[in-house]
Amino acid sequence: MTAWGVSDLTVERGGHMSLAGVSMAVEPGEIVAVVGGDGAGKTTLLRTLAGAIRPAAGEVSAPALERIGFMPTAAGVWRDLSVDENIAFVAAAHGLSGNVLEERRAALLKGAGLESATSRLARNLSGGMRQKLAFSLAMLHRPDLLILDEPSTGVDPVSRVDLWRMVSLAASQGAAVVMATTYLDEAERAHRVLVLNGGSVLLDGTPADVLDGVPGHVVAADAPGDPERTWRRGRRYRVWSPEEPPAGTARVADIEDAVVAAAIAKGA
């Protein structure tokens, strides 16, 4: 099995460092979720992995372009082409034709729920349908490495479920999937999570590793405490403490708490 990824990657853009010493690996059949706040470097990491950005330092290990599927943040569909025409264009670029294309097209359209929309222009599709079309285009040629930049951002909950099912299916069929997401519940379902903060790796590992990797622990509270260490979750608050958790208690409840707590701990 070949692992793809980046090693000690540094990227400079517009005179400032977007990524500093970031390493990440993804194996076939595995989903790596890249999470982090705005400006954390998620898109830069994915675009560098896809070969669209030249790094200042570090190693990038990725298959040839023919074996990469990439879904950019802005959907990556041609809005003035119909669903069928979008598929035909991408298929031609990848040299797909005949029965292979027909089978692939039918399977992806069915998975995306777009069978009845094949003649609709992409610009007339709903946001969720457009994202699913973009995913289908990225998956059309059965890539070895599937790079998805926030595929579910702005998508309704039902379409998010559909998208996640398509991502899982792609991984189960052998694709290595790297996916940036702002939804931490999605990250929890990934095999590995990479948390970026300001261009550096904050946490890395399986969801369980990430929860364990947070220094200190988090407790739920009804009233806010130290504003530097408190954040709101629903109607209640979470408070991070640098002390070791009492025996038998978890450090944090979920990935969302882990990301916030790790960011606070780094600045503490």
Place this chain on the structure above:
Amino acid sequence: MKAMILKEFRELRRDRRTMAMLIILPIVLLTIFGYAANFTVDSIPTRVIGPGAEQVAANAPDLFDIGEVDADATTDDALTWMQDNDTEVVIDTTTQPPTAYVDGASLFTAQSASAAFGRMGDQVQVDILYNPDLDTSWVMVPALIGLILTFIGTIITSIGLVKERQTGTLEQLAVMPLRPADVIVGKIAPYFLLASFDMLVVTLLGVWIFDVPFNGNPWLFALGAGIFLFVVLGLGVLISTASQTQAQAIQLAIMMLLPQILLSGFIFPLDAMPTAIAAIGRCLPLTYFVEIAQGIFLRGAGLEALWLPYAVLTGMALLVFSAAVLRFRRDLAPSAHHRAKAKAA
């Protein structure tokens, strides 16, 4: 309201292109219109031939800039010079009274020359060549073809290319297994074909509706239009590489289009402009296309007469198109890492 005005000023200050249009464009337009918007020609390049050449040259009005006086030259020589656009007027003294051949393809020059000769009464008979009725449409239609090609080449092409960037699909194309050359040619070829079709339609309509004569070689004209199209398509691609949105592309394209309309000799004669302004006009591709189009349509000129505008346009096409392709390629070309792997695969 104060907050709104302040916000608007802050946004404008950071929108450099709009600021340029607001501040620089009026100054440029004022300067250009002030100096270039002149239909009156003060100096007309003139040659005088035949046995009475010396005497006629000495008595010619100041408007005529006598460049060559050749007592031995013949009427055939005069007509060849006119066709080759070597001069605007030839006064031929081999006839009695002398005949003044005037280039009707240079409309304002011909009007000035005609008026000056008219004031001389019967001393000179005037023969206006190529556009005997000094019909404005005969001069405008060939130049309009250039303007239409410029419009399609710069504005439409740049909008089409920027759309790809604006919708995020340029990013998608960059990581698809397409060579940059495939993407660039694939993007530009439709505009090249559409502009060529437009050129054909406008040419045929011009000839049919306005009775504009087409005296030259159509293939030579097609060659000139093709080279010119490469220049303006190149400008369109360059504009697209410097724009993030379609609105920005339109702004830049207008900034490139306006000087071409005003300073190419299409509306205001270059001969009537001050040297410095005319020199700017000489840097613009439309100037040379107008020379080619009017030369072929009206004078029936061949390559031997039009080699200079062809050569300049070819140079511009190579320069602009290469720069455009390199910049567009920079946006598309992924890191060498993937390319190397793709080749090996």
